Each structure stands twice: as structure tokens, then as C-alpha cells.
Amino acid sequence: MRGQGQRSVRASRFSVPVVLLLGVALAVLRPASAQDATPAGGGERVEQIALVTPASRANQGWDQQAVDNLSAVSEERGVDVLVADNAGYEDITPTLRDFAEQGADLIVCHASGYQTVCPEFAEEEGVRVAVIENPDAATPGLVADIETQAQEAAYLAGVLAGRTTASGTVGIVASGQPPTWNYMSVGFAEGLKAARTDAKLLYAVIGEAAYEDAAGAKRETEAQLAAGADIVFGMGDGASFGMIDAIEEHNAELEEGAAPALFIDVIGDKREEHGDVLLTSVLFDYTGVYGQLLDDIEAGAFGRVHTMNVANGGVRLLDLPENVPPDVVAAVEQARQGVVAGDIEVSAIGDADGLRRRLDELLQGS
Template identity: 25%
Template sequence: MDIRAYWKLDFTREKMTLWAGLAAFVLAVCFGSPAHANKLKVAAVLNSPVDHQWVSRVHVSLLKARDRGEIDYLLAEAVAASDTIRVIREYAEQGAELIVAESYTVEREARDLAKEYPKIKFLLASSLPPDGTNVAVFDNWNQDAAYLGGILAGSITKTNKLGAVGGMAIPEINRLIGAFREGACTVNPKVQMLVSFVGGFYNIPADKEAALAQIESGADVIYAERFGANQAALEKKKYAIANLMVQDKAYDAAVITSALWNAEPMFDAAIADVKNGKFAAKDYGREYGSYVIGGSALAPLGEWEKKLPPDAVRAVKEAEAKMKAGTLKATIFQNKIDSGPCPK
């Protein structure tokens, strides 16, 4: 057979397949694989290990984006506060296009650094507002879920004393504990709150000790904004409402539910905005953290639904339906929540 005849324009299936394969090969060699052509280089600088509650939500969300082929993901975990700025700068110099970082302890320094790299987008976990054109902020806006947890706690307490163990009295935590108290007080105005702040974000023994002291003072349901409080509830056979994530099954005997933070909608939006040139200096956490769009949720009650008083379950479900419809929202409490009775 004359080889020249074979390569005449003949649109048989075999030849079209051959041509398509050759074209794909040439494109891949010249321009890279299409699946990787639009990957965004994202770096995360996190002050706690990725098995920590809050940090895990950030890490898991970015892992999902990486696994979908949308980003190249660089991670620095358990970074000391004194090293945060240095590590952020290293990622900026390495060509990161979006840097996600905790900036609570270096708020001003992080913003000053961002000004040195105006083409890089920064998404900072922060208590301060956005800044300039390239600094957006975020945090967990799961206070609506905490409110529902409060309804449940206020409905089932037998002592009318509820505990809450938080990391620090910053706005991000104040609004969770405030929402928990608000939910509890709507169904039980006799509630007395016992509130403790342990002064940090990753001190499980201190969390546990604070919760044990609250239990000793009569609290029979604990809002475990900090993980170690779950351990205290389990040890003392009390109840806990966990925070941010579904707890390990080892805690099933104590943890009834959790005020979940589903961070994926927020990070997906920020990544898409950077890619599309629409990234803005705004609060991504607040915009994408609502109950309506699934940014926060109360974890399913599971087997607990059969164990809890029907009135308690009904109260939670009725309030949750309103939150899903956007007709009910928890009040935003910015200031420190102190121990004491329901506000008048």
C-alpha cells in the first residue's frame, strides 16, 4: 500500500482517532495538560496542626479543591505566631497567587506585607475588616448552628446551668457563645450561663479543665467551642454540643450534635474569584457562611433523635426550617459573653 494514499484526507473513524490523538499530544507538549492549565497556586499558613477543629475545616476545603484539579496546594501547619509573617513572605516569593493565613496575632503586619505584593491575593482569618484591594478576610460564621445547639441545650438541661468553653474572647468566638446563649434563653429563660475562655486555640488540657470546673458548678450541657470540653462531658457523663465539625464516634455518648462550619462554599468562591479576576477585598466568611447556602449547619441528631424529648427535637427542627428559609438568624454578638442569667 502507498503510504501517501493513507494520509490523504479520509475521515474514517480510525484515521480521525489517530489525528485527534496526535493533536492532543502536540498540545500537551506545547501547552501542558488541559486539566492543569488553569490551576491556581494556593498557599495556606496555619498556626495549629491540621487535625485541630478550625484548621481542619480550612485544610479539608483546600484539599477538595486540589483533588478536583483546581489548585496547587502548599501548606505550612503549626506555624508559630512569631514565624507567620516570614512564612507568608516565603510563599509570596515562591509565586503563590492566593495566600490563606491566620493573622489574628499579626493583623497589622500581615496587611503591611500584603501591600508589598499587590498582585497576590490574601485571604486572612482576621478580626479586622478587609483592606486595600487585595486583602479579604474570613472566619467561621456558624453562629446560626450554635443558636440551634442552644435551643437543644436549653430544652434538655435539668439544672438550668449551661457551660461554654471558648478559646479567646474575640468577636469570632463571642458571636458563637452569644448565639448559643440566645438560643437557650428563647426556650428556657431560667438558664444560667457559665462561660470560660482558656486564652488560646490549641490547649486541649485547659479546655477540659475549664469544662470540668463548669460541670462541678452544676452545668449539665456544655457548648464545646474548644475540643477538650467534649472530653470533660464524656468523662463526667454530661452532654456536649460540639463545634465546627462532626466529632469522632468515641464521643457519641456525650456529644449530641455539632455546630458545623462548612467552609467549602467560601473557599470555592474565593478561588473562582481569583481565577476570574473578580477577587474583592470583602468578608468572604460572612458572605458564604449562611445557613441558607449551607455554609453552616447543625449536624444530624442521628440516634439522639430517639433519645431526646420530642419537644426539644421539635423546637430545634422548627427553628432550623426558619433558618433554611432565611427568616431566622442569630443575633451577632461582638463583645465578650460573661457568665450569668439570660439577658433581660
């Protein structure tokens, strides 16, 4: 230890002139360094990126996934992150203004409910924003759009459900009817019907933006289970835990040997806590899109529409449990290849009326 101390004393004698020299060098070179920071593409270096989400960053769903993914990208790219969660669906302009004043180079507005306010703010204040499910708002240099059209991955989940259900009845429980949920409901229903034409599908909406209504989710799920559903595809954020609660209680009361009901989740991975009921999850991975947004800013090409799909890995199914039969795994993989190759086209329907019409078409006779 003593030797180390001596070394550090010696080092400190040299360090003073070295630091002075480095300081002078940095001062001289600073303008050049700043010039170097400008990316070769003619854009600008991103220093800070902001994210606003409607609900808690810890809901193991839509909001948490965005926060986690953006944090991962920012860490990799050395970019600072500002997060405002629980912003709700009211006017978020004060939050956006606060971000702008803090110098955010980009604000990601992570809710389809922010489709209007964020582009308006971008236009008024000249701040770059990224919005969800509003391709018409894409504006070069100002507004980028992220299409979280997970219908393709939901289609695969539907195929899995169709090949797995023993009762032939499958449920969908949604905590609202935002475009993202609607895309997935249609995709799931089409996959289910493709895998099993005689399957019955129950569809329930908990409420208007009932993303945290776990008790309401539990009521809807209990009713579907009582009506014979043995697989429930749940889109809920916090409400998803109510669905899982219902399924776990339902399974606990089953007679010995009866097949347990299963849950298909969206966005995140709940295997650690609820692996006993989780069949799979339609995973959202925003890291690729967030990386593209930064690339676009640096290349001077910001302001286009980014789509997350099965082919680019933006959406995919969580690895299936080991007890899923090989022929079912093969059927899902075959469907995935068909989607990637373009042989299977999944409807992209984001509006509630369109969803209703499509479900009516698919469910005629069931």
C-alpha cells in the same frame, strides 16, 4: 498474558510517531492553550493556593477543618495546595514570603490573629490573601475576607441545649476570646434563652489563646459540671478533648439512671471517637467559600467579603443523635427556618467587651 505482551509491542511501534506528532502539535498549539487557560471572566487561572494555620492540621478543630476543606476543593478543581500549620501567632511574614516565592496565587490566612500581617503583606508584595474576620481589610484584587460568623448555627445549638438540659444549667467553655468564639458564645446564649428563659448559663475562658490547653479545659469543665451544668458548649480546638475527658469521667461516676452530661462541639465531627457524649457540633464548612475565592480570582472579582451562614450551608449543626426527642428536633428545625427566613436575628458580636455586655443582659436574673 502473552497476547497482551504482543499487543503492547505492536502499540509501541505505533507510539513513537504518534508521540512525536503529539509533541509537535502541543508545541505549535502551546501559545493558544495558554491563552485558553485564561478564564472567560478576565481573571486568571489559579494554579496554586496556600494556607497558613496557627495550630496543628490534625487537631480535629479549626485548623484541620481548613486544611481538609481546602484539600477537597483543590482536588476537585485541580489546584495545588501548600500548607504551613503550627505557625503560631507570631510574625508569619517569612511563611507568607515563602509561599509567594513558590508562586501561590492566593494565601489563606486562617486565623483572626493574622488580620493585620496578611493585608500588610498583600499590599507590600502584591500577593492575594484571604483573611478571617476583618471585613474592613477587603480590597479589590488583593484582600478577601471570610466571615466565619457561626452565631446563627450556635443559636440553633443553644435552642437544642435549652430544650435538652434537665438541670437547667448549661456551660460555655472557650479556649480564648477570638471573634469566632465570641460570635458563637453570643449566638449560643441567645438560643438557650429563647428556648428556656430560666436557664442558667456558666461562661468560662481557659486562657489567652489556650487552644491546646487540654488540662486547663478539663479543670473548667469539671467545675461547671460540679456547679450543675449538664450540657457544655465547648470551643477549644485541641483543648476540646480536655472538656470531653471531664464529661466522660463525670458520667462514669454517675449513679445508675442519672442523666449523663453532654457536649456540644464546634467546627468538626468527633462522633466516631466520642459519640457517647456528643450532642451535636456547630460545623464549619469552608468548601463553599474556598470555591468562591477561586471563582472570584478567575472572574477578576477577587477581594470581597464572604460570609458563612446557615442559609448558604457554611455553618450548620451536625445531624442530631437518634435519641433526641422529635419535639426537640422540630424546635431546632423551626429555629433554623426562622434564621434562614430572617425572622430570627442573631446578634453578631465579635469583641470581648460586647460579648460580656450581651451575656450580662441575657443572664440578668438567672
